[in-house]
Amino acid sequence: MDALLPQAYLIGLVVLLGAAAVVVARQIWRVRGDEVTLAKLERSDAAQPTDAAALYELACVQLRKRLYGQAAENLKLAIKRADAQQEPSEARALIENALGFSLAAQNNYKTAIRHYRLALQAKPDYPVALNNLAFALEKQLKPDEAKEAYDKVLVLEPTNKTARKRLKLLGRQSGFNTVA
Numbered sequence: 001m002d003a004l005l006p007q008a009y010l011i012g013l014v015v016l017l018g019a020a021a022v023v024v025a026r027q028i029w030r031v032r033g034d035e036v037t038l039a040k041l042e043r044s045d046a047a048q049p050t051d052a053a054a055l056y057e058l059a060c061v062q063l064r065k066r067l068y069g070q071a072a073e074n075l076k077l078a079i080k081r082a083d084a085q086q087e088p089s090e091a092r093a094l095i096e097n098a099l100g101f102s103l104a105a106q107n108n109y110k111t112a113i114r115h116y117r118l119a120l121q122a123k124p125d126y127p128v129a130l131n132n133l134a135f136a137l138e139k140q141l142k143p144d145e146a147k148e149a150y151d152k153v154l155v156l157e158p159t160n161k162t163a164r165k166r167l168k169l170l171g172r173q174s175g176f177n178t179v180a
Helices: 004-047 052-064 068-084 089-105 109-122 127-139 143-156 161-174
Strands: none
Touching: 004 052, 052 068, 052 089, 068 089, 089 109, 089 127, 109 127, 127 143, 127 161, 143 161
């Protein structure tokens, strides 16, 4: 009986260390993948990708690395290239939403709202852009418009956890009736 306690302790310690090693390895793998992608995209075409898709991919890596200013510049260039290459409206919506996210991360909510709305013009049933728009509207102290955007998200995706949580919080702050 006395030998079970040290064995249980050692087994627990090994399991805990194994789990920590898996978490650390996954993070290293993810960061390494981003670094490889970033290096590949920055090297290609004399340090500047020429098509909208490559610029968008580069900007996404920069967003994950929290290089918001660089990502915004690449996304603006991607919009110009997407227009020139006549990319589908869904591509335009993705780029505009990412640009809005980049600007919102830099606390430039007014311009971010404009880009979220452009994303929704390109693809009206885009719940991610609606959620982002609503959050930016909250930051601009426009709770009525934010509630309306969250309600639209819930019409598109009734199980959207982000919209439900933010709408509930907004309801508590502003006294709105919220969806259960």
